[in-house]
Amino acid sequence: MVSPAQFLGFLLLCVSDVIPESSGQITVTQTPNMRSANLGETVTIYCKTSSSVSGSGRVYLQWYQQKRGQGPKPIIKFASTLLPGVSARFSGSGSGTDFTLTIRDVETDDAADYYCQQSYGNPLPQCSGPIQKPPIAG
Template structure:
């Protein structure tokens, strides 16, 4: 462990308690995508290791939407389960390391940042984000940043 601080050791201990002793990274693609209202779009997310838990038989991948000035809103959990109140045009798919968020018919109110987040290990990590930035010709831009975390709502 070398010269690890108590905080680093505690973080490693917590991660190992969850069965994972290494940070999981997630990356999203494409790097950019221009769409119009009514079009179907798919955002991909790849994890550095499997997010599938064989005991629970679930994939621990969440999708969030964050509108300007608002907190992130959970859209999809367990890779494909739609959160309460989320419009049917938002669907999640995938398993293990490869996942996707599809918006079947983009609407103007979908202007937001979209994040995939692994919840398999601690700390939960996301990368910043595909962003829909214009309401006439919607443009999604992906900005890679350092992983960050935020408080999660309790999942069923």
């Protein structure tokens, strides 16, 4: 029998592809490495950049959601601006080098990979993520 509690899992990948700070690049790291949540819970994902990603009055930090078998979907731009069609249960915040993605009232449909990405200091944005759904606990 399947338990009514569904889970989200967060698995950190992609970090080894980040270019070192010594080359003048901005790196990003995302925590926690693993996270699960019951339906209705609030989940917070943290993202830290090695240098500020702010400039010209903007914060160049994006969050993406990628569901299995689909391409990445942008959900938040400029650290806190929710994109059209994204549930208001999602919110982003932060400045300087510390950022968060919060998902309130977690639903089964929220199971996905979530990427933090900066686009300020690199010719090609670096990512840290994804967040994957583990098997349903029974």
